Amino acid sequence: MKSVTRSLRVLEAVAQHQPVTVGELTKLFGLPKSTVQRTLVTLAEAGWLRANRKDTTRWEIGARVLAVRPAALQGSSLFAAAREPMIRLRDQVNETIHLSVPDALHSMVVVDRVDCAHAVRTFHAIGDTSPLHATATGHAVLAHLAKSELDEFTAGTLKEYGEETITDPGELRAELRRVKDRGYAVNHNQYLQGVCAIAAPVLDGDGVPLAAVAASLPESRFASGLLPELGRMVTDTAAEITARHPR
Known part of the structure; x- marks a missing residue:
């Protein structure tokens, strides 16, 4: 063994x-x-x-x-529930859409992607990992964790990836409260410079985060004035995936 x-x-x-x-x-x-x-x-x-x-x-x-990765994913209930809503969201916003799942409290893992038509666009390969505390998908998941899990996570070191990365546990908790209140998370250069994202959680019947769906875009197309509408569309997509996923 x-x-x-x-x-x-x-x-x-x-x-x-x-x-x-x-x-x-x-x-x-x-x-x-x-x-x-x-x-x-x-x-x-x-x-x-x-x-x-x-x-x-x-x-x-x-x-x-x-060969095994796509076969396993395409046979999963999460993939089946998420694929069509992700395509519709891509068509609405014309930005790349990612579906990521948490690997315990270690990282977020990209499990599916729908590309947009822009010549300049963000790209994360299937299987790419990213830190929970520095990404929109990570914040969307962290905001819905039980207090004990969040305490465990914030007890560790929060690595700085850029000036916008939140590394203070108290500041992170405050941001996660805002994420939970409005329903979506925003990443503006917190992890990769020049890359922004808006994400919302996919939840199970008990409110536990299973995944997060995100619209990812270059900073050159990111405008704070568009956030409420983008946030609503991403949140609606996550809610649809949640509703479609077997309980």
């Missing part, structure tokens, strides 16, 4: 840091180089990993993972 757990952790690490070398993984896990190498070869033989074509000393995600 330990070898299975180790293999899964190595797979996750490659996905996050790819293309990555054996030496880098060895330092990351504190394991013998031979153990890491053996794990990589085993995963490669099964199709989960592959050597980078330009630099065969580096490892990256293999075709098996890329």
Whole structure:
């Protein structure tokens, strides 16, 4: 069982840091180089990993993972509930729409995307992760967590990604209260410079956040005067996904 757990952790690490070398993984896990190498070869033989074509000393995600991800997502009830509302929201605002889910209290993970028609647009690949405290999707989820979970989250260090990142726990709590009151969260350069987003939570029957849907756009098209209308459309979309998702 330990070898299975180790293999899964190595797979996750490659996905996050790819293309990555054996030496880098060895330092990351504190394991013998031979153990890491053996794990990589085993995963490669099964199709989960592959050597980078330009630099065969580096490892990256293999075709098996890329094939399984869309199949698993498209068979999920969340994907089925969210896809059509996301497309309609994209058509309304002509901006990129993302659906992200929380990975416990670690990060938000992009699980689906609907691109807009603009030549200049934001882009987050499926599987991309982002910090909860510095993103609109993260704030949308944090605002609906139980107090004990929020206490646990704010007890940790809140990393600064730019001047707009909220790193003070008290300020973050105040912002999350505002998010919950108005129904949507706003990210204006808090994580990636030049990238803005408006997000709202998808909730289960008990009000627990399952995911967040976001309209993401370059700062050049972001205007604070449009926020109430954009916020309403994103919130309506999240509410529709919530209603469509099986309880």
